[in-house]
Amino acid sequence: MRYQYNLGPHQKIYLDNPAPNTVITLASSGPGQQQQSGTQILTGVWTEVPRAVQVGDGVLIRCVTAQGAFIWQVQGTQILSDNAAQWPDERAVPLQPTEVGSAMGTMAPMAPMGPMKMGNMEMSASPMTMRMGEMTLSMDNTNVSNAKKFCPQCGTAVDPSDRFCGSCGHQLR
Ligand SMILES: [Zn+2]
Numbered sequence: 825m826r827y828q829y830n831l832g833p834h835q836k837i838y839l840d841n842p843a844p845n846t847v848i849t850l851a852s853s854g855p856g857q858q859q860q861s862g863t864q865i866l867t868g869v870w871t872e873v874p875r876a877v878q879v880g881d882g883v884l885i886r887c888v889t890a891q892g893a894f895i896w897q898v899q900g901t902q903i904l905s906d907n908a909a910q911w912p913d914e915r916a917v918p919l920q921p922t923e924v925g926s927a928m929g930t931m932a933p934m935a936p937m938g939p940m941k942m943g944n945m946e947m948s949a950s951p952m953t954m955r956m957g958e959m960t961l962s963m964d965n966t967n968v969s970n971a972k973k974f975c976p977q978c979g980t981a982v983d984p985s986d987r988f989c990g991s992c993g994h995q996l997r
Pocket of ligand 1: 976979
């Protein structure tokens with residue numbers, strides 16, 4: 825889950841927890857420009873929703889993990905680790921869950937390949953099948969070996985285009 829805090833109409837802070845790290849992204853947008861800066865810190869997994877509090881010259885962000893509390897001060901475009909900062913708990917507000925904004929340079933690890941669906945198209949990896957609407961494509965290995973022919977006389981594998989068995993000479997067609 826990603827959380828956001830609105831610093832102002834043009835500046836947002838995003839907090840993400842791709843375990844065991846906390847990623848803080850500062851996104852600011854102005855007329856015709858967009859800026860992102862961020863930092864990634866080894867913290868562990870959050871045990872509660874991160875919170876923020878407005879202070880005189882910026883904002884304090886705090887997240888709590890099994891390792892303890894981590895506090896950062898966000899000032900202008902800077903994110904400073906400040907675990908010694910005074911935390912005015914009574915004024916702190918929880919960050920809002922969000923799906924918007926991307927954590928800098930991090931991507932969720934690929935989920936194990938399961939059936940994938942896009943509109944009326946469906947794909948799965950084993951056996952390799954693809955379904956589009958009413959049509960199903962299968963790349964199952966057993967279908968491939970079924971294409972082989974065998975001589976009815978001696979059982980030797982023969983090419984489907986052969987007229988005679990290469991081993992015993994039995995007429996195939
Ligand atoms: Zn034969």
